[in-house]
Amino acid sequence: MYSLNQRFNNQDIPEDEFMASGNSACAGCAASLSMGLALKGLGKPTVLVIPACCFTIIPGAWPLTALDVPVFQAAFETTGSTLSGIKAAYRKRGMDDVCVVGWAGDGGTFDIGIQALSATAERNDDVVYVCYDNEAYMNTGIQRSGGTPMGAWTTTTPVKDPKSEPKKDIDEIMIAHRIPYLATATAAYPHDMIAKFKKARSIKGTRFIHLLSACPTGWRVPENLSIEVMRLAVLSNIFPLFEVENAEIFRQTVIPDEVIPVERYLRLQGRFRHLTDEAVKEYQKMVDDRFERLRKRFEITE
Amino acid sequence: MKYTDRQVHVPLCSVSTTSSLVNKTGTWKSAQPLFIDRVSPCNQQCPAGEDITGYMYLVGQGRYEEAWRLIMEENPFPAIMGRVCFHTCEERCNRTEHDDAVSIHMVERFIGDYGLANSLRITVPGPERKERVAIVGAGPAGLTAAYHLRKMGNGVSIFDSNQKPGGMMRYGIPSYRLPKEVLDGEISRLDEMGVEFKIAVKVGKDVTWDSLDNEFEAVFMGIGAWEETSLGIEGLNKKGIYNALEFLEDINLGKEPKIGKRIAVIGGGNSAIDCARVSRRLGAEATIVYRRSEAEMPAHTEEIEMAREEGVRFLFLASPKAIYGEETVAGVKLEKMALGEMDDSGRRRPVPTGETFDIDCDGMITAIGEATRVGDLPPFTSHRGGVVEADRMGQTTHLRFFAGGDIIDIPHTVTHAIGSGKRAAVAIDRFLRGIENDKDSPDQFTWGESGTINLAWLKGTSLFCRRNPSLEVVDYTDMNPFYFDCLPGVKTKRIPVDERLKGFQEVSEPFSEEEVISEARRCFNCGSCTECGNCCIFCPENSIKRDPDGYGYVADMDFCKGCGICVNECPRGAMTMKLME
Amino acid sequence: MRKVLTGNQAVAYGAMLSDVQVVAAYPITPQTTIIEELADMQAEGLADLDYIRVESEHSAMAACIGASMGGVRTFTATCGQGLFLMHEMLHYATGARTPVVLANVNRAIAAPWSIWSDQTDSVSQRETGWIQLYCEGNQEVLDTTIMAFKIAESLRLPAMVILDAFFLSHTSEPIEIPDIEAVRDFLPPYDPGDLWLDPDNPRTFGSLCMPDTYMEFRWQIQRDMERAKQVIDEVQDDFGRVFGRNYRQVEGYRSDDADVVMVVSGTVASTGRDAIDFLRARGEGVGMVKIKTLRPFPRQELVAALRGKKKVAVIDRNFSPGATGVWAQEIRSALYELPEDERPIIYGYIAGLGGRDISIKTIEEIYQKTREADQPDDVDIWIGVNYV
Numbered sequence A: 001m002y003s004l005n006q007r008f009n010n011q012d013i014p015e016d017e018f019m020a021s022g023n024s025a026c027a028g029c030a031a032s033l034s035m036g037l038a039l040k041g042l043g044k045p046t047v048l049v050i051p052a053c054c055f056t057i058i059p060g061a062w063p064l065t066a067l068d069v070p071v072f073q074a075a076f077e078t079t080g081s082t083l084s085g086i087k088a089a090y091r092k093r094g095m096d097d098v099c100v101v102g103w104a105g106d107g108g109t110f111d112i113g114i115q116a117l118s119a120t121a122e123r124n125d126d127v128v129y130v131c132y133d134n135e136a137y138m139n140t141g142i143q144r145s146g147g148t149p150m151g152a153w154t155t156t157t158p159v160k161d162p163k164s165e166p167k168k169d170i171d172e173i174m175i176a177h178r179i180p181y182l183a184t185a186t187a188a189y190p191h192d193m194i195a196k197f198k199k200a201r202s203i204k205g206t207r208f209i210h211l212l213s214a215c216p217t218g219w220r221v222p223e224n225l226s227i228e229v230m231r232l233a234v235l236s237n238i239f240p241l242f243e244v245e246n247a248e249i250f251r252q253t254v255i256p257d258e259v260i261p262v263e264r265y266l267r268l269q270g271r272f273r274h275l276t277d278e279a280v281k282e283y284q285k286m287v288d289d290r291f292e293r294l295r296k297r298f299e300i301t302e
Numbered sequence B: 001m002k003y004t005d006r007q008v009h010v011p012l013c014s015v016s017t018t019s020s021l022v023n024k025t026g027t028w029k030s031a032q033p034l035f036i037d038r039v040s041p042c043n044q045q046c047p048a049g050e051d052i053t054g055y056m057y058l059v060g061q062g063r064y065e066e067a068w069r070l071i072m073e074e075n076p077f078p079a080i081m082g083r084v085c086f087h088t089c090e091e092r093c094n095r096t097e098h099d100d101a102v103s104i105h106m107v108e109r110f111i112g113d114y115g116l117a118n119s120l121r122i123t124v125p126g127p128e129r130k131e132r133v134a135i136v137g138a139g140p141a142g143l144t145a146a147y148h149l150r151k152m153g154n155g156v157s158i159f160d161s162n163q164k165p166g167g168m169m170r171y172g173i174p175s176y177r178l179p180k181e182v183l184d185g186e187i188s189r190l191d192e193m194g195v196e197f198k199i200a201v202k203v204g205k206d207v208t209w210d211s212l213d214n215e216f217e218a219v220f221m222g223i224g225a226w227e228e229t230s231l232g233i234e235g236l237n238k239k240g241i242y243n244a245l246e247f248l249e250d251i252n253l254g255k256e257p258k259i260g261k262r263i264a265v266i267g268g269g270n271s272a273i274d275c276a277r278v279s280r281r282l283g284a285e286a287t288i289v290y291r292r293s294e295a296e297m298p299a300h301t302e303e304i305e306m307a308r309e310e311g312v313r314f315l316f317l318a319s320p321k322a323i324y325g326e327e328t329v330a331g332v333k334l335e336k337m338a339l340g341e342m343d344d345s346g347r348r349r350p351v352p353t354g355e356t357f358d359i360d361c362d363g364m365i366t367a368i369g370e371a372t373r374v375g376d377l378p379p380f381t382s383h384r385g386g387v388v389e390a391d392r393m394g395q396t397t398h399l400r401f402f403a404g405g406d407i408i409d410i411p412h413t414v415t416h417a418i419g420s421g422k423r424a425a426v427a428i429d430r431f432l433r434g435i436e437n438d439k440d441s442p443d444q445f446t447w448g449e450s451g452t453i454n455l456a457w458l459k460g461t462s463l464f465c466r467r468n469p470s471l472e473v474v475d476y477t478d479m480n481p482f483y484f485d486c487l488p489g490v491k492t493k494r495i496p497v498d499e500r501l502k503g504f505q506e507v508s509e510p511f512s513e514e515e516v517i518s519e520a521r522r523c524f525n526c527g528s529c530t531e532c533g534n535c536c537i538f539c540p541e542n543s544i545k546r547d548p549d550g551y552g553y554v555a556d557m558d559f560c561k562g563c564g565i566c567v568n569e570c571p572r573g574a575m576t577m578k579l580m581e
Numbered sequence C: 001m002r003k004v005l006t007g008n009q010a011v012a013y014g015a016m017l018s019d020v021q022v023v024a025a026y027p028i029t030p031q032t033t034i035i036e037e038l039a040d041m042q043a044e045g046l047a048d049l050d051y052i053r054v055e056s057e058h059s060a061m062a063a064c065i066g067a068s069m070g071g072v073r074t075f076t077a078t079c080g081q082g083l084f085l086m087h088e089m090l091h092y093a094t095g096a097r098t099p100v101v102l103a104n105v106n107r108a109i110a111a112p113w114s115i116w117s118d119q120t121d122s123v124s125q126r127e128t129g130w131i132q133l134y135c136e137g138n139q140e141v142l143d144t145t146i147m148a149f150k151i152a153e154s155l156r157l158p159a160m161v162i163l164d165a166f167f168l169s170h171t172s173e174p175i176e177i178p179d180i181e182a183v184r185d186f187l188p189p190y191d192p193g194d195l196w197l198d199p200d201n202p203r204t205f206g207s208l209c210m211p212d213t214y215m216e217f218r219w220q221i222q223r224d225m226e227r228a229k230q231v232i233d234e235v236q237d238d239f240g241r242v243f244g245r246n247y248r249q250v251e252g253y254r255s256d257d258a259d260v261v262m263v264v265s266g267t268v269a270s271t272g273r274d275a276i277d278f279l280r281a282r283g284e285g286v287g288m289v290k291i292k293t294l295r296p297f298p299r300q301e302l303v304a305a306l307r308g309k310k311k312v313a314v315i316d317r318n319f320s321p322g323a324t325g326v327w328a329q330e331i332r333s334a335l336y337e338l339p340e341d342e343r344p345i346i347y348g349y350i351a352g353l354g355g356r357d358i359s360i361k362t363i364e365e366i367y368q369k370t371r372e373a374d375q376p377d378d379v380d381i382w383i384g385v386n387y388v
């Protein structure tokens, strides 16, 4: 069968399953869904490095695991260097075909792990680094990270003093490393996401994939809306989906039929509930400005 | 051992090798997803009980014969329906809130024509039982009842006083809307199915109602509404004055009625429009005179539009008071009307103003409504002014007699007639089999205001009605519109006006195959699982899988945490969340 | 083959001869020349290794753990601050049971900045679960590096080869370089067995442990550390048989008939030998015990060596503020099990911090103080300090 008039043809989605039921993610967790989709795109042989993050918990406590690929649970700030080490070992063993993939949260990427990540990218080690960005330290209970967006409530940026700085632009940081491949993706667009993972696998050198990954618990959205909220992030240009090759070729891979106001994205989430209409307006401007900077590059290279 | 008081069987480091499948996370949930087959608004309102989303699904995949057979489960006349049904389904189509309604009738017409062009047949075995059913009236109600009863294994004889079957479809509806080949083609299938036609036999005259009552185990009455309502003013016997039914019957029999060059058509319904449009085809000027305004006209807007294109003029808020002319009509005296309070039909009532004016004309057609000839009804069924009393399934006060179509209290359309014929067939079949009406009785499964009945749904064999059929109607807010691109609908093309006025050529042009497929694919398939896979792909628990033994998907409750993403991401509202005990 | 090598070169030779496969390292004085030497060896084609030039010691150890999980022999080197930055990952390597070998050049801790010799860096890693092997001379450095791989790999515990800054790292000695084929016989290629990230075997390493499972993994580390004492002996014996150089975890020097025994580690041992000879010539009943392993701590050998001695003087080139030198602590607790009449009195001395020289005179002073005092002070005595 095929889906008649649907936007996506789900027939294209690989049937392979690498993420088993029985995992310990919260209900509605986009991260566990993203993992399943990412691995569908990557295929085997793939080995994962997972630092401290929600995914320390999600696969299950010893002796259980939900993942059908080998995993090394690494220290928080070491994703980049652990990847480099494993890749070097495989190279020595003549197993260069193994795709070595890091799977870190925003805290482990934007903050504590950025040094190791930067070094791995600077050496252009042949690894894939995935940041599933749920925009705060969710595993420890929703504390502010460098990935937390401006205006958001977290347990360390209370409603009376929400985060006043914009989200760290990790994409620009990684582009500045001139790595061969960078992509943004989200499970709300599974075809786009899988295609990017497939493509990443086919490229040599450091590849960085930035996933927006809704956390119903931390974003204060109903569990059933985690896909919806990620979709709104894309449609409002809060989280445009694009890829960058060699820091030169910029391509927007999903162009919304109609860009929706940022307000729709913000108002769906409890963590932004306190934002005044005035603040939402400023937010819109900030998002527009950032997208405009990106758009110019999409245009130049298209 | 010195360091421990317990025996350990653990590896050197914490390496996990046991699948998390032993961890039954399903216990976490407080609500669970349910796959349901809901009714789409088009299906819910279809007076003929068609499974529109079902055949759209099939047509979208080029499975035309299957689509034809799916319609034929419910309605024996897709080619006719595609042309004359007023397709109220399209008004309810959820797609109207997205872009444009799906052009359902054009897809249906294509499928109907496909059936005719390919001589598709419905084969039925001979009657299973010796009991026979008499059908009186070969209009759409009678023909449909005959068709379904025959399919259900009953012997059927159909009586009609006219020379050919079809009822108002043949003698009322002009062929520029419904070509006679189409009509003949679809009716001829009943012949092949072994329905016995007793043509040119008027019951009540050539055979008595009593004899039917005696010879047949059950009788279905569908004698239609063949009496034109009188205007109730003087001078209606002047030459050049017709009533709509006489006029259209003449036209449909190929006769040339003697009518003038400037014609006033009195009335605001579909027959008035047809009379005016036919008049234009006869080379006359035609003016429709209606006592309310355009907004209150019962005629279908598309019909009004086409009449306008063809040069029909409209005179609103005018009511005939007298007819001028000696032998032949020469003009009409009209009273200006104003709009008053709402009446029972929900339209504003025309209120006489006392002010009059005249118009000239040399022909006049009255078309203010048709009613059943009371004298043609059997003496033993009760009726109110020709409207036969019957229950929702069509059973009359004389229990062996059933009724449908224009003689009962339903809107006068072919579609409603077909639906009523089907309902009556179900009721008759059950009556013959001695099944009492109980809580499972089919009238529990008739939907909406028009008493829609879908046989496949009833039997549980409908394309989508696999599990948990629900009569809940899906509206646009139940859908996830994101999954559907905005694609404007294909517009129906009509032949040029000068072509139309030359004769009785069919006005609207068929869709090409590509157009039909693209329209069918625009259908949201509201409320039906099309196995698109979203529920499965978006399940963070990987707990939704293809149903190994059938259609659709199953959610593994051992692992489902009840997040409800699947329900939110189901494009078509074919899932719901159910709170757990 | 004999060559004149610095201690750092000896480390590099040891790693090269061990056919190390992945090196991840970060420069820091005075360790730097080790990783320069290895880079040269790789570039010259002498060592077939993959070299990851990481951005920090933390990453160096993380990369080594990763590579070790990938199933290859891994090595890094650092000192002082670098070792401190690695601290978290030292623990991680143990818990992951990755037999990484690290050479640490003992360097003093900042602030204030000092690049000179001091054991505080390595003794501070006592609880990380690393085997710690202290070396006296450059030959021992080279030999111990080779042995460290064998010890670590057979126990699946990481091992640290420790040498004093400058006294060894930058001091040249003629040393014997073993034949690589003989080393290969002694130390076969690394076999990770089942515990490595086999791409075909989907297992999760390092899974979260709930309170009901965690202790078992820690206990196995302890069990294997205890076993390590025996393994170290076996490996040293093997090494001695093949290469003719014998090493012990605890080694006495003229201590059998001594009343007063000095306990030392690292390069102090070689100065100590001369000091003992000098004092013996004066007729003093003094001897020396050199300890090679801080972890596992060679409790039994030490008890055997010191049983019945009158006085034991422990020289610590490190200290634990608020307590005593680390070696002294360890020795005190080890000897406590002796019956009172066989238990020596233990004197603790802190000397040579931040590279200050421990000369024959220093040792003589320590001996003098020990002989004169009937009872030790309740805190360690700091030797040669200008108290302020």
Ligand SMILES: Cc1cc2nc3c(=O)[nH]c(=O)nc-3n(C[C@H](O)[C@H](O)[C@H](O)COP(=O)(O)OP(=O)(O)OC[C@H]3O[C@@H](n4cnc5c(N)ncnc54)[C@H](O)[C@@H]3O)c2cc1C
Pocket (backbone or CB within 6 Å): B084, B085, B086, B136, B137, B138, B139, B140, B141, B142, B159, B160, B161, B162, B165, B166, B167, B168, B169, B172, B173, B174, B201, B202, B203, B204, B222, B223, B224, B225, B226, B248, B270, B271, B274, B370, B376, B404, B405, B406, B407, B411, B412, B413, B414, B415, B416, B417
């Ligand atoms: C001009 C006009 C245009 C219309 N256009 C449309 C349209 O576009 N779309 C639409 O949906 N509806 C249309 N309608 C309405 C529609 O035609 C009728 O509602 C429908 O045909 C009713 O079907 P029926 O089976 O009840 O009766 P009919 O179609 O009226 O058939 C009754 C049959 O019974 C026969 N009969 C009557 N008395 C006896 C007897 N005593 N013994 C034996 N046989 C008898 C008659 O000969 C006739 O064949 C139109 C009606 C008119 C008048």
